[in-house]
Amino acid sequence: MPVDPNALATWANAVTVSRILVSPLLFTVVSLDNTGSWLPRGCGLRCA
Numbered sequence: 001m002p003v004d005p006n007a008l009a010t011w012a013n014a015v016t017v018s019r020i021l022v023s024p025l026l027f028t029v030v031s032l033d034n035t036g037s038w039l040p041r042g043c044g045l046r047c048a
Contacts, residue, residue, distance in 0.1 A: 003010055
């Protein structure tokens with residue numbers, strides 16, 4: 001699928017923005033559980 005190199009609205013940018021918006025929530029989940037959490041790990045693996 002060709003994409004205009006100067007376009008701002010691309011799938012890569014959408015993924016990046018969603019990761020930035022979700023990261024505070026995941027940091028909160030990790031800080032509430034002293035041993036870490038499977039939720040952020042699963043979300044990180046799914047988004048990678």
